[in-house]
Amino acid sequence: MDTPQLSGWLLDIQRSSMHDGPGIRTTVFLKGCPLSCKWCHNPESQKFSPQLAYFTEKCTLCRRCESVCPTGAHTFSSQKHSFDRNACIQCGKCAKACPSGALKLFGYQATVEEVMAVVRKDKKYYDASSGGLTVSGGEPFAQFSFTLALLKAAREEGIHTCVETCGYASTEQILTFLPYVDYYLFDYKLTNDELHQAYTGVSNQKILYHLDLLYTHHAKIRLRCPIIPGINDTPEHFAGIHALEVRYPDLCGIEIMPYHDMGKPKATALCRANEIEAATASQAQKDAWRREMARCGCSESILNSL
Amino acid sequence: MYSLLFDDCLSRGKPLFSGGIRYLGGTLETYGNINVSDSLTAIKQLVYDEGKISVEELQHALAQNFSGCDSLRSLLLEAPKYGNDLDSADETAARFHNDLCSMIRGMAERVGLHSYLPVLINNSMNTTFGVTTGASADGRLANTYMANANNPMSGMDKNGITSMLNSLVKLDTKHHAGAVQNMRFSKEMFAGLFEKTKTLLSCYFENGGAQTMITVLGRGDLEEAMAHPELYPNLIVRVGGFSARFVELSHDVQLELLNRTLY
Ligand code: SF4
Numbered sequence: 001m002d003t004p005q006l007s008g009w010l011l012d013i014q015r016s017s018m019h020d021g022p023g024i025r026t027t028v029f030l031k032g033c034p035l036s037c038k039w040c041h042n043p044e045s046q047k048f049s050p051q052l053a054y055f056t057e058k059c060t061l062c063r064r065c066e067s068v069c070p071t072g073a074h075t076f077s078s079q080k081h082s083f084d085r086n087a088c089i090q091c092g093k094c095a096k097a098c099p100s101g102a103l104k105l106f107g108y109q110a111t112v113e114e115v116m117a118v119v120r121k122d123k124k125y126y127d128a129s130s131g132g133l134t135v136s137g138g139e140p141f142a143q144f145s146f147t148l149a150l151l152k153a154a155r156e157e158g159i160h161t162c163v164e165t166c167g168y169a170s171t172e173q174i175l176t177f178l179p180y181v182d183y184y185l186f187d188y189k190l191t192n193d194e195l196h197q198a199y200t201g202v203s204n205q206k207i208l209y210h211l212d213l214l215y216t217h218h219a220k221i222r223l224r225c226p227i228i229p230g231i232n233d234t235p236e237h238f239a240g241i242h243a244l245e246v247r248y249p250d251l252c253g254i255e256i257m258p259y260h261d262m263g264k265p266k267a268t269a270l271c272r273a274n275e276i277e278a279a280t281a282s283q284a285q286k287d288a289w290r291r292e293m294a295r296c297g298c299s300e301s302i303l304n305s306l
Numbered sequence: 307m308y309s310l311l312f313d314d315c316l317s318r319g320k321p322l323f324s325g326g327i328r329y330l331g332g333t334l335e336t337y338g339n340i341n342v343s344d345s346l347t348a349i350k351q352l353v354y355d356e357g358k359i360s361v362e363e364l365q366h367a368l369a370q371n372f373s374g375c376d377s378l379r380s381l382l383l384e385a386p387k388y389g390n391d392l393d394s395a396d397e398t399a400a401r402f403h404n405d406l407c408s409m410i411r412g413m414a415e416r417v418g419l420h421s422y423l424p425v426l427i428n429n430s431m432n433t434t435f436g437v438t439t440g441a442s443a444d445g446r447l448a449n450t451y452m453a454n455a456n457n458p459m460s461g462m463d464k465n466g467i468t469s470m471l472n473s474l475v476k477l478d479t480k481h482h483a484g485a486v487q488n489m490r491f492s493k494e495m496f497a498g499l500f501e502k503t504k505t506l507l508s509c510y511f512e513n514g515g516a517q518t519m520i521t522v523l524g525r526g527d528l529e530e531a532m533a534h535p536e537l538y539p540n541l542i543v544r545v546g547g548f549s550a551r552f553v554e555l556s557h558d559v560q561l562e563l564l565n566r567t568l569y
């Protein structure tokens with residue numbers, strides 16, 4: 001297929017991103033991830049297919065969704081609205097009809113050219129700030145051909161490219177991408193592999209191997225470490241972060257990302273079991289982490305990112 | 307006496323406004339321009355291109371101030387709005403801007419002036435006039451503020467600051483005598499990401515931007531100041547061409563400011 005016409009599953013395109021890599025950027029969020037982190041703050045990005053979210057508390061019981069749904073997925077009995085997820089074929093009609101924003105369809109298809117039409121609008125801002133395009137997710141490498149075509153298209157127009165990845169893909173894919181990625185935001189989630197498997201669904205061995213591989217190829221990598229209260233805020237993991245800092249002195253920084261629970265309403269709306277108890281990290285908790293990280297040897301720059 | 311200070315008045319023996327001065331210029335201020343262009347964009351898309359709303363339905367809804375017409379109003383509100391770097395809305399805004407400006411310029415002779423140019427500053431009059439203006443087809447309710455000058459309608463710029471800045475420069479500055487462009491930044495953005503903010507603004511000026519008026523606020527400051535005015539006697543904000551103590555502004559003007567997008 002002609003590359004500009006290749007299409008991928010998107011969640012959103014966010015312009016003027018200030019925190020997704022160097023400079024001013026446009027971030028393209030793709031849908032679908034091979035991991036299933038229980039703390040995921042973008043739960044709507046995990047599945048590869050579109051999903052209808054139903055935010056119960058916003059529903060005004062107007063019953064418009066019932067009248068437009070082709071499969072009868074919305075039913076009402078004694079002032080109660082039930083949504084049958086199994087009957088839903090994700091046509092999006094009810095989300096369009098809902099006047100109160102209680103229904104939202106996550107996920108849409110767009111071609112490389114359609115995405116680039118948005119991305120190139122801020123070219124001047126990228127050039128002036130050393131910014132560019134960031135492909136995030138979900139997991140960008142999971143939509144292999146689409147992401148590759150998108151990165152190539154950006155490169156052809158002189159746009160800097162960044163990928164936010166969990167590092168989980170085939171090694172061959174990672175190597176194919178190598179010449180087209182200027183900067184990596186690479187997640188480091190858990191040092192203990194058993195816990196890694198329990199909380200994300202996969203082992204961290206391959207991920208760490210890819211980190212090493214990219215580093216040896218002199219890739220520019222910034223490590224991002226989500227810290228989730230009660231799950232990975234342990235001396236073992238803090239020491240693991242410090243070990244990477246020692247092993248890879250030329251990283252473009254290590255950033256601690258304290259957990260926030262803003263993803264929870266979305267998880268509930270997607271009928272995804274709310275799997276962790278954790279609440280947004282408090283200041284006191286962050287201070288305690290900072291002390292513990294310092295004790296585990298983490299550098300000033302890591303502590304300051306918290 | 308004042309006329310004495312101007313060339314020609316003395317030699318001609320005539321005061322300033324009675325033929326004493328060689329070139330007499332004036333300006334005309336306009337209000338609600340962006341509400342007009344956003345309304346035209348919505349009407350073009352929903353009534354003519356997509357046929358989702360009929361002219362009669364729209365007239366009825368506007369006359370009723372949208373009461374009982376929520377879904378029609380949602381459609382209008384969802385239609386593209388100026389300030390998001392979307393071609394359809396921005397092209398209408400630019401066309402309306404150019405047409406309005408050239409119409410005003412063309413009236414110079416009729417009003418007895420050598421030059422007559424529009425000014426888009428508004429101060430807080432967009433709100434003063436808004437509270438006596440009916441509902442509009444951009445989804446704006448009756449008796450509420452209108453957009454300030456040629457800025458996006460408060461809160462309708464939702465696509466990031468680069469999009470907003472790109473939209474602003476599509477309205478050519480050569481056609482008018484002055485306009486203000488309001489930008490609200492959070493402290494986190496303005497101070498915390500100062501270099502990036504500086505780059506944003508220099509790009510905006512390179513792209514043809516002529517002016518900016520900046521307010522920097524903590525998130526929630528204005529909400530707090532509305533609830534507890536006694537705690538915020540010195541909170542100064544830019545309105546539209548002038549600065550004011552927030553707590554001394556009228557409730558309607560406060561609302562217009564509160565709803566502007568905070569970057
Ligand atoms: S997305 Fe379509 S099928 Fe699913 S509930 Fe809504 S209208 Fe019904």
Ligand code: SF4
Pocket residue numbers: 058059060061062063064065066074081097098099100101102103
């Ligand atoms: S259309 Fe929206 S508000 Fe109305 S009943 Fe359905 S979910 Fe609730």
